[in-house]
Amino acid sequence: MVRHNLEYPKDIHNTVNRYKHQAVYSLTTIHTIxxxxPVLHVSFTPSPESPFPVILPMIGQMGSFSHPSRDLGDPLDCYLHGYVSSRIMNLSRQEGGKGLPVCIAASKVDGLVLTLTPNSHNYNYxxxxxxGYAQLVSDPEEKIWAMELITNSxxxxxxxxxxxxxxxAEMSSTQILRxxxxxxxxxxxxxxxNDEKADIENEELLNEVWTGVIPVYENFGKPVPGPYNxxxxxxxxxVREExxxxxxxxxxxxxxxxxPVAGKKKEAEGDD
Incomplete structure (x- = not known):
């Protein structure tokens, strides 16, 4: 049976306008990133009076307590771990209806793209x-489930x-947001x-400037024992060499x- 690759519908919030050919709406790709x-950045508006949004580094994972067998290509919630009396938790506690509106961002750099001119330098990323809308997890079973999910991440x-x-004490000081x-x-x-055609045809420039990509990737080192281990x-x-x-x-x-070429749609991970 062929499994369809689900995508988030485009709307005014998530539609990519700049470099549309690099946009991906696949749930699998988005949730995998x-x-x-390791660190997600969560932004929200602290109050109508504040001129500045707030951005917090947080730990989180995609998952579904009600449907734990779902994989990354399915609709999921994002669970975030934090301190019980932090500002985002207090605001979520006060917020009614759907919950506190938040944005969650994740970025990974995969390479330094070095080109002929400063303006065309880039990252592979x-x-x-x-x-989404953040609400406090009040059910004890869901809270423990989410804590295990995040710890194992x-x-x-x-x-x-x-x-x-x-x-x-640990349970009372820890709060989970769904x-x-x-x-x-x-x-x-x-x-x-990817340089301009005129620069690529400039023989003098080609003979003077190194171009290419320096790969960038996470590398896990050898474990270092703690003082009371x-x-x-x-x-x-x-060490997980794999x-x-x-x-x-x-x-x-x-x-x-x-x-990447403008006009050519970026394929999602897992697409045929």
């Missing part, structure tokens, strides 16, 4: 933006390899440098692809 980015199976369950997603979009840039490095903490290899492979492959 969110779930593989993946970025996602989600628009830091390191798979970490939750079950710690002291469990969290004690009363963001119901209204819409989202991504922008992805992969490829070699008494345990040998367990399997779930060992992660490093995957990250490097993506960055290097992106560095060798054709430069």
């Amino acid at each position: 969110i779930n593989t980015t 993946r970025s996602s933006v989600l628009f 830091v390191l798979p199976n970490r939750w079950s390899n710690t002291r469990l369950p969290p004690n009363a 963001v119901s997603i209204h819409s989202g979009s991504a922008k992805v840039r992969e490829g070699v440098p 008494r345990v040998s490095v367990p399997e779930h903490v060992r 992660w490093n290899e995957r990250n490097e492979r993506y960055a290097r492959e992106a560095a060798g692809k054709d430069a």
